[in-house]
Each structure stands twice: as structure tokens, then as C-alpha cells.
Amino acid sequence: MANHKSAEKRIRQTATREERNRYYRTRIKNIVKAVTGAKSKDEANEAFKKANRYLHSMVSKGILKKNTVARKVGRLAAFVNKIQ
Numbered sequence: 001m002a003n004h005k006s007a008e009k010r011i012r013q014t015a016t017r018e019e020r021n022r023y024y025r026t027r028i029k030n031i032v033k034a035v036t037g038a039k040s041k042d043e044a045n046e047a048f049k050k051a052n053r054y055l056h057s058m059v060s061k062g063i064l065k066k067n068t069v070a071r072k073v074g075r076l077a078a079f080v081n082k083i084q
Contacts (some may be wrong), residue, residue: 006034035076041083047082058079 002008031051038044052073058064 021035021063024058028058028064032072032076036079036084041080044080044083049077051076 002011031047034047035044035051038047049078055064055073057067059066059069
């Protein structure tokens with residue numbers, strides 16, 4: 001257990017960040033699954049548009065790096081194009 005006030009604060013901050021990051025990780029996984037699990041090409045295109053918008057918003061919030069999002073979007077685009 002922490003004995004210093006600053007250490008106690010760091011524990012609280014870490015717990016808050018862990019919770020927030022877990023939310024974002026889960027959300028990103030579900031959005032990617034929506035694209036890869038689409039039944040039709042129209043459904044895949046709609047899911048891809050939403051995923052593209054959401055992933056790029058994660059860059060502006062500082063959750064993901066720009067190259068990471070570019071890689072994910074590129075792979076999703078290749079998947080969607082393969083369906084068509």
C-alpha cells in the first residue's frame with residue numbers, strides 16, 4: 001500500500017487510465033469486427049466508413065498513433081475490396 005500522498009494519487013490516476021484504455025480497446029475491436037463480420041458488401045462498406053471515421057478520431061484524441069490507424073484502415077480497406 002502506498003505511504004505517500006503522491007503515490008496514492010498515482011494509484012488513482014492509473015486506475016482511471018486503465019478503465020479508459022480498456023473502453024477504447026474494446027470499442028476499437030468491436031468496430032473492426034463489424035467490418036470483418038459483415039455479411040454483404042453494402043454492409044461492409046457502411047461499417048468501413050464508420051470504422052474509418054472512428055479510428056481517425058482516436059488519432060486526434062491521442063489514443064492511437066497515426067501510423068497504427070493507417071495500417072488498420074488499410075487492412076480493412078483491402079478486406080472490403082476483396083469482398084467486392
